[in-house]
Amino acid sequence: MKKIKAAIIGPGNIGTDLLIKLGRSDYIEVDYVVGRQESKGIAIARERGIEATTEGIDDLMKREGIQICFDSTGANPHRLHAPLLKDRGIFTLDLTPAAIGPYVVPAVNLTDELIHNHDNLNMVTCGGQATVPIVAAINEAADVVYAEVISSVSSKSAGPGTRQNIDEFTETTRMALEQVGGADNAKVIIVLNPAEPPIFMRNTIYAKVRNPDIQKIKASVDAMLEKIKAYVPGYTYLLEPIIKDDIVTVMIQVEGLGDYLPIYAGNLDIINSAAVAVAEKYAKKLLEVE
Amino acid sequence: MRKVVMTDTTLRDGSHSVSHQFTLEEMKAVAKSLEEAGVDIIEIGHGDGLTGSSINYGFGRHTDFEYIEAVASVLTRSKLAVLLIPGIGLIEHLEKAKALGATVVRVATHVTEADVSEQHIKAAKKMGMFTVGFLMMAHMASKEVILEEARKMQSYGADVVYVTDSSGAMLPDEVFEKISYLKAHLDVPIGHHSHNNLGVAVANSLKAYEAGADYLDGSLIGFGAGAGNTPTEMLTAALEKSGIQTNVDLYKIIDAGDQVLKPIVEARGSELPRFNSDSLIIGYAGVYSSFMLHAKRASERFGVDTRDIIIALGQKKAVGGQEDWIIEVAHNLAKEQGKL
Numbered sequence: 001m002k003k004i005k006a007a008i009i010g011p012g013n014i015g016t017d018l019l020i021k022l023g024r025s026d027y028i029e030v031d032y033v034v035g036r037q038e039s040k041g042i043a044i045a046r047e048r049g050i051e052a053t054t055e056g057i058d059d060l061m062k063r064e065g066i067q068i069c070f071d072s073t074g075a076n077p078h079r080l081h082a083p084l085l086k087d088r089g090i091f092t093l094d095l096t097p098a099a100i101g102p103y104v105v106p107a108v109n110l111t112d113e114l115i116h117n118h119d120n121l122n123m124v125t126c127g128g129q130a131t132v133p134i135v136a137a138i139n140e141a142a143d144v145v146y147a148e149v150i151s152s153v154s155s156k157s158a159g160p161g162t163r164q165n166i167d168e169f170t171e172t173t174r175m176a177l178e179q180v181g182g183a184d185n186a187k188v189i190i191v192l193n194p195a196e197p198p199i200f201m202r203n204t205i206y207a208k209v210r211n212p213d214i215q216k217i218k219a220s221v222d223a224m225l226e227k228i229k230a231y232v233p234g235y236t237y238l239l240e241p242i243i244k245d246d247i248v249t250v251m252i253q254v255e256g257l258g259d260y261l262p263i264y265a266g267n268l269d270i271i272n273s274a275a276v277a278v279a280e281k282y283a284k285k286l287l288e289v290e
Numbered sequence: 291m292r293k294v295v296m297t298d299t300t301l302r303d304g305s306h307s308v309s310h311q312f313t314l315e316e317m318k319a320v321a322k323s324l325e326e327a328g329v330d331i332i333e334i335g336h337g338d339g340l341t342g343s344s345i346n347y348g349f350g351r352h353t354d355f356e357y358i359e360a361v362a363s364v365l366t367r368s369k370l371a372v373l374l375i376p377g378i379g380l381i382e383h384l385e386k387a388k389a390l391g392a393t394v395v396r397v398a399t400h401v402t403e404a405d406v407s408e409q410h411i412k413a414a415k416k417m418g419m420f421t422v423g424f425l426m427m428a429h430m431a432s433k434e435v436i437l438e439e440a441r442k443m444q445s446y447g448a449d450v451v452y453v454t455d456s457s458g459a460m461l462p463d464e465v466f467e468k469i470s471y472l473k474a475h476l477d478v479p480i481g482h483h484s485h486n487n488l489g490v491a492v493a494n495s496l497k498a499y500e501a502g503a504d505y506l507d508g509s510l511i512g513f514g515a516g517a518g519n520t521p522t523e524m525l526t527a528a529l530e531k532s533g534i535q536t537n538v539d540l541y542k543i544i545d546a547g548d549q550v551l552k553p554i555v556e557a558r559g560s561e562l563p564r565f566n567s568d569s570l571i572i573g574y575a576g577v578y579s580s581f582m583l584h585a586k587r588a589s590e591r592f593g594v595d596t597r598d599i600i601i602a603l604g605q606k607k608a609v610g611g612q613e614d615w616i617i618e619v620a621h622n623l624a625k626e627q628g629k630l
Contacts, residue, residue, distance in 0.1 A: 148345045150614045155403060163405045167380045187344055190377040194402040195607035204614035206345040239618050244591070247345060251618055 004283040005031035007066045007090075009057065009081060010073035011041025013159045014095055017260035018070055018272050019045060025276065027283035028068065034060045057081050066090055067286065068279050074161055075168060082120055091115075091282050093275045094122045096161075097168035103176045106277040107133040107227045115282050125169050126267035127151035127190060128176040129274045130203045130235075134250055135181030137224035138241075141216045142209035142248070147183035149173065149205050152191045154198030157265035166190060183207070201254040201266035202238060206247055214243045221250060231277045232270050234263070293535045295505045297331040298324050298522050299483070300551060301361070302373055303514030306337035306580045307563050308555075310350040314360040316554050320510070321361045323546035325368040328537040329522070331394055333371040334361050337515065337580055338611070339398065340372055340379035340387060346613050347580075354383070355390055362391025369394045369420065375611065376406045381413045388417050396452070397443075398424035400609045401431040404439035411446035422481065422505075423448035426610050429459040429576050433471040440476055450479045450505050455494065456610055458487030458516050458569075459576040462497040473502030481505030484520045486512055487573025489565065491520040492528055499534060510547035511562055513555070516572050516579030518563035523547050571597045575604030584613050588620035593629045 006028050008015045015033070019041070022030050033045035033052040045052040053059040060066070061084060069085050069092045071078050078098035085092045094100060101120035104110055105128065114121070124132065131149045138144055151173075162169055170188040177186035193199050209217070218241045228235045234255030241250045254266025261268055284290070301317050317334060324332050335354040336342035343350040350357075354372065362370055371394035372387045384395060395414045397407045407423060414421040423443030428436060440451040453469055460468075465482065472480050482498035484491040484507065495506050508525045512518030523546075526538045555562055563569070568582050577600050585603070589596040602619045603612075624630045 146345075150346055150612075152612060152615075160405070163403075164408055166376050166406050167382075167409060170377065171380065187341075189344065189346060189611065191609065191611045192377070192400065192403045192406065193607070193609050193612065194400065195609075204346070204617075208345070239621055242621070249617060251614070 001026065002287065003027055003029040004067050004286055005029060005065045006068040006070065006279065007032040007034060007060055007063070009034040009060065009069065009071045011035050011039060011045060012072060012161065013261060013268060014072035014272060015070070016041040016044055017268050018072065018275065019048070019050070020259040021272055021276050023048065025280060027280050027287060027289070031066060032060065032063050057084060061088065068282060069093070070275060070279070071096060075165065086119055089119070092120045093279055094120060095271060095275060097125070097165055097172045098122070099172060103180050104278055105129060105132045105176065105180050106231060106274050107224060108136045108180050110278055110281060115285065121278060123271055123275050124176040125173045126201070126271040127169070127188065127203065128173040129270045130201065130252060130254055131173070131205050132176050132181040133224050133228055134205045134221060134252065135177050135183055135207060137220040138207045138209060138217055138248055139182035141220035142211045142213065144181070144183040144207045144209055145185070146208040147177050147181060147186040147205065149177065149186070149203060150189045150191065151201070151203045152193050152199060153201050153267045154264050155192045155194040156198045157201070157261055157267055158192050198264040200264050203252045205250045205252070208247050212243055212246045214241065217241050217243070217248055231273045233257070234266060234269065291534055292504055294499060294529055295330045296522065296536050296538050297333060297371065297505065297507045298329045298509060299333040299507055299519060300324070300509040300513045301332065301334040303337060303519055304509050305335065306515035306583065307513055308558065308560050309348050309583065310336050310343065312351065314352060314356060317357055317361050318364045319550050320546070320554070322364045323550040325365055327542035327546050328539050329368055329543070330537055331369045331371050332365070333373060333396065334358065335372050338378060339375045340383040342375070342378055355386055358387055358390040358392050371396060373398055373424070374410055376410050378611065381410055384410065384414060385417065388419060392419070394420045394422065396422040396424040398426050398454070401425045401428050401436060401439060404442040407443060408446050411443060411448050415447040421447060421449050423451040424454050424483070425452060426454045426456045427578065428453045428455055428468060429457055429464070433468045436468055437472055437475050440472055444476060444478050448478060450481050451476065452481040452483055452505065454483040455485060456578050457576045458485030458491065458573040458579055460494060461488070462490055462493045465494045466497045466501045469498050469501035469503050479504040481507070483507040485514065485573070485579045486517045486520065487569045487579065492524050495520045495525050496528060496532065499529070510551045513551060513563060514579070516563065516582050517565045517569035568596050568600065571600045575601050577604045577608065578610045581613060581616060584616050588616045592620040592624040594620055594623040594627060598623055
């Protein structure tokens with residue numbers, strides 16, 4: 001079957017893991033990988049028979065046939081790339097904190113309309129992909145006044161991009177908890193833990209609610225968990241929803257697939273699996289398959 | 291003899307001991323007494339630093355900004371410091387703190403994660419703040435690793451780098467080994483912050499000085515997380531007795547603790563931090579000192595022994611800020627013990 005051609009800009013941890021995940025897609029093939037210097041990611045692309053350049057976005061602009069682009073560079077580079085990609089009519093998934101387009105969290109707001117109306121969608125952050133759906137599920141059942149999220153990731157899985165942009169990371173996640181998750185207000189905390197062997201990505205979600213019916217909340221969160229498992233199989237409860245007064249606590253662990261980084265790097269998996277889910281929906285639309 | 295620059299953290303680390311419920315008047319009174327006693331730097335705010343107010347760490351009675359504004363209004367000589375933990379507080383919060391009167395910031399990271407402080411240290415320097423790099427949980431890393439991380443903070447522009455014993459788990463020889471190694475290889479001055487969970491905080495502070503530290507922390511009557519910090523009064527006396535100069539007046543700092551802090555603590559029915567079985571286990575297991583009161587609450591909520599919770603957190607290698615792990619650990623212990 002014909003596949004939609006995609007490019008990846010920025011073959012670091014995220015980009016290289018995407019490359020491997022997209023290798024399994026029935027609808028998308030990675031046609032081109034774009035970096036600015038020789039790197040491990042570029043080498044892996046070439047090993048897999050995918051053409052790669054170290055000349056940056058200019059080379060991508062010359063390439064014909066690309067319909068989807070994943071940008072995992074950084075906020076500043078993406079601000080430069082976005083208008084160029086738009087000019088070429090390339091549907092772009094932004095995996096940086098630039099957030100030029102609206103946030104997309106597949107289990108919550110991935111609709112035909114969203115894809116139809118926008119050519120640039122932002123994938124929030126790994127913490128956002130892991131926690132916005134839970135807040136949305138609690139909000140649906142109980143109306144969330146305030147959501148607070150603590151994401152712990154292993155030091156090994158947090159690359160320089162995350163480390164040097166930790167403020168953007170927390171702010172982007174916070175905004176998505178409010179705009180997509182539906183919390184009136186939110187706060188986000190991120191902790192890096194260097195323990196060996198590395199910890200799995202884990203997220204604690206606290207939600208102060210207006211309607212503290214724990215049975216209803218649990219049913220809603222259970223259903224959401226199943227929805228996410230469809231694209232992130234290693235997404236599981238560490239602590240099922242419990243409540244004290246009007247504060248709900250849920251803890252989630254994300255075990256990755258171990259594609260590029262080992263399975264502890266669930267943070268990488270969840271944002272990438274989400275990006276693939278969005279891209280495949282778009283590709284299926286182009287291919288006119290159900 | 292080198293002089294010691296004294297930082298008092300009664301109004302920041304001690305916030306843990308009152309679950310972040312200091313009133314503005316209480317903060318002002320204590321800050322004023324600290325300044326009168328000659329303390330160089332006074333750190334204030336939520337125990338977990340700027341915008342630490344949260345479900346996870348406990349909500350503060352006031353925002354950090356309200357505290358800063360209030361305390362800045364009574365200080366004329368001492369420098370006003372805030373704590374900023376990247377991952378919790380943002381640069382925009384620091385800008386606000388600066389505008390309201392904070393002149394010193396301590397940017398804190400786990401001892402192996404200094405590179406998350408790059409943005410914040412650089413921004414603080416650009417704002418013209420005196421900037422301290424604060425390497426927490428220093429018992430968890432070797433002297434070589436601590437040096438590597440301290441060098442990063444130095445390269446971002448930190449004016450001082452602290453070896454911070456957040457768990458009160460370090461012993462005097464270890465303090466000496468780590469700080470003297472840094473002293474031999476680092477250009478910027480070194481500081482030490484301690485907790486008295488193993489009863490050696492004052493001894494550790496003296497050792498830190500001997501190893502080359504120029505900046506030392508204390509709090510009045512040791513008012514801080516776990517079994518408390520090095521008491522500023524006791525440290526002042528011990529330094530004076532060793533012939534080491536500070537700007538702090540011994541009688542006045544004793545009075546600050548006795549006549550200002552103590553009545554406040556008694557009036558609110560809080561306890562002065564002191565050695566107890568929980569704080570001892572915190573030091574022994576090497577767990578973040580401010581986990582203590584959270585672990586105690588979780589022990590009551592789930593009906594399990596606080597010490598079991600703390601030991602389990604030590605085994606999981608929890609780091610500062612992971613108070614949320616306490617609930618999971620306590621919940622699991624309760625399940626294992628058939629209490630749920």
